[in-house]
Every structure is written in structure tokens, then in C-alpha cells.
Amino acid sequence: MALQSPLLLVVAIACGVAAVIWGRSTLRLAHSVRRLGLDAHREARVATDLARSAFRKELHATLVYVVAGLAALAGAISDSGWATAPRLLIAVPVVMTLAYGGRFIAETRLIEERTTVVRRAEEVLSQQELAPRQWAERLAPQALPEFQGFEVGQVYEAGTGLMAGDFYDVHLLGPKRLAAVIGDVSGHGIEASITAFQVKYLLRVFLRQYRDPAQALEELNVQIAAQTRPDEFVSLCVAVFDENVGTVRYASAGHPPAWLLHDGEVRPLSATGSMLTLDPRGGYGSREMDLVPGDTLLLYTDGLAEARSGGQLFGEERIAQALRRDPRVSADVLCKSLLTAAREFSTGPLRDDVAILAIRKV
Secondary structure, eight states, rough: OOOOHHEEEEHHHHHHHHHHHHHHHHHHHHHHHHHTOOSHHHHHHHHHHHHHHHHHHHHHHHHHHHHHHHHHHHHEEEEEEGGGHHHHHHHHHHHHHHHHHHHHHHHHHHHHHHHHHHHHHHHHHHHHHHHHHHHHHHHSSSSSOTTTTTTEEEEEEEESSSSEEEEEEEEEETTTTTEOOOOOOOHHHHHHHHHHHHHHHHHHHHHHOOOSHHHHHHHHHHHHHTSSSSTTTTEEEEEEEEEETEEEEOOOOOOOOEEEEEETEEEEEEESSSBBBBOOOOOOOOOEOOTTOEEEEEOOOOHTOOOEEEEEHHHHHHHHHHHHHOSSSSSHHHHHHHHHHHHHSSSSSOOOOOOEEEEEEE
């Protein structure tokens, strides 16, 4: 039997190769369908449906290449009438296309819909992972702007997850007036973080409205007490540095004592009122002290002092001692060394959130 068309022979070989490739893929999909069909989980059933759809399509493609290859081979080796018979087999995949075409299109749409759902689910998970980090950055930013005449250091470590109630803030109230704030909302999780966010930015407003930080705390207390749950409390310390008169004025709502290094002496700045929301009508006082270059104010939340080694607390005296030991250390190094000391002191991971803020007059 003479070769009638070399070109058709090449086409037949190419179709044969393609049929082998599609056939192997079809066999693998058939195996996947059988294996997934044994799993009763909903996700597995979805995967089985998708694998079955792909199997049918690849089987269809395999048949097309087989028939096309047979027809090309018949045409390549014979010019007799019977050689047209294999070409009639093309009707088989055509019939399959007509019979299953609607199902193929429907399955394609289903795959597109499921792909969209999966993509949206991935976006939601990504947002859920990113949101706490962005929220924590608003409450306790890792970097603060530079303030002329002051050196500022800060560290923050969440004890349980990223959604915490500790926060700090340093911002200008006007020319040569700087406010430093640190606070702690009772509890953990999203609700404590929301309250901390409200307190932080409401206080910014009230500190601009009232020159005395005690008045700002009184107004903040009224507003927060009307919005928070009965069992939610806020401790907070705010200090206003005024370079015009060379003073620092502070007020504290039940917060752990801040420590002020002044003229080589370290003194505690105790609370001047109760925690916010305990008494919506509670009053707050403020105290003013002179400020000279080299003076340092150290603020922190109770997670630092309450770091535990067995039954022993890290304590406030160790915090004060860090200021006494090296009064010239930079504000940033002071904060980081205190956090490191608390970690080394603790017999396990720090359980509570820790925020530390240091401001030095230069």
C-alpha cells in the first residue's frame, strides 16, 4: 500500500501524540475522581465534581484526536473509497459535544463561580490577618515622628494576640507644647481595642480644648463612661510638656506611677484620680513640675511591672532603678532594655500586654 500523502501522515502522527497526552491526563483524572469519591466531606465533594467535569472534557478531547488521527492516517495511505469511513467517526465526538455541550458550559460557569467564592474567601482571610496588625499600629505605632527639643522612645508587645487594649500617643498640642499619653483598657480582644482607639483620639480633642490635662480627663471620663460596658475600665496617664515655661504637667486616671528623672533624682508620679468609667462624675487633679534638659519621663502599662518569676513581680522599683542606673541612656534604649529585662525576669512569656514610653528633654 503506497503512501498517498506524507503531510496527512505527519498530521496522523501528531494527532496520535496528542491523543496519548490527553489520554494520560484523562486516566489520572479518572483516578482522582475515584479517590475523591471516597471522601464524604463537603469540600471533597466539590473537588470531585470539578474533577469529574475535567475528566469528561479531556475524554472528549482524547476521542477527537483519536478519530482525527485515524482519518488522517487512512487518507495518507489510501485513496480508495473505504478510507473515508474513519472520517465518519468524527461524528462520535460531535454527538458528544451536542449531547454534553450544555453541561460543559454549565460546569464552566460553576467553576467560575466557585473560583470567585474561593478568591473572595482568600481576600477575607487576608484582611482578617492584616487588620489586627494595622489596628495595633494605630494604637501603639512602632515609629513616632521626631519632635524638636525632645527625644522619644517606645516599645510595645502584645501578650495575647494583636488585638489589645494598651496604647500610647505623642503629639503636638501647639508651638512648643507636647502631649504624651499612655493607657490600658481592661480585657483583651476587639472590644478592648475599640475602646482604646476611642480613648486615644477623643483625648487628642480634649487636650486641645483644655490646657489642663485634668480637665481633659474629666471630660473624657464623662464621654467614655456613657459608651463602654459597666465592667470595662481605663487607666491612663497624660503629661503635657510646655517649653514656653519649662514645665511638665501631668494627670493620671488610676494608672501605675510614672517615673520622672529630674536633676538626677527619680521620683514617682502617682495617680491623681480613679480609673476612667469607675465614677462618671469623678474629679481629677494635675501636678506641675519644672523641666530642664536631661529630664526623662518614663510611662508604662501594668504588664511591665506585673511580669512574674514564680510568685515574684518585676515590680515598680526595678523600673525606677533602670532610670537611676544609667540616667544618660537614650530614651529608645531605655524602653527596649526594660522590656528585655522583664522578659528575662519572667519564668515564661509575658502574659499581659506591655507598652513603654519615654520622653527626654534635650
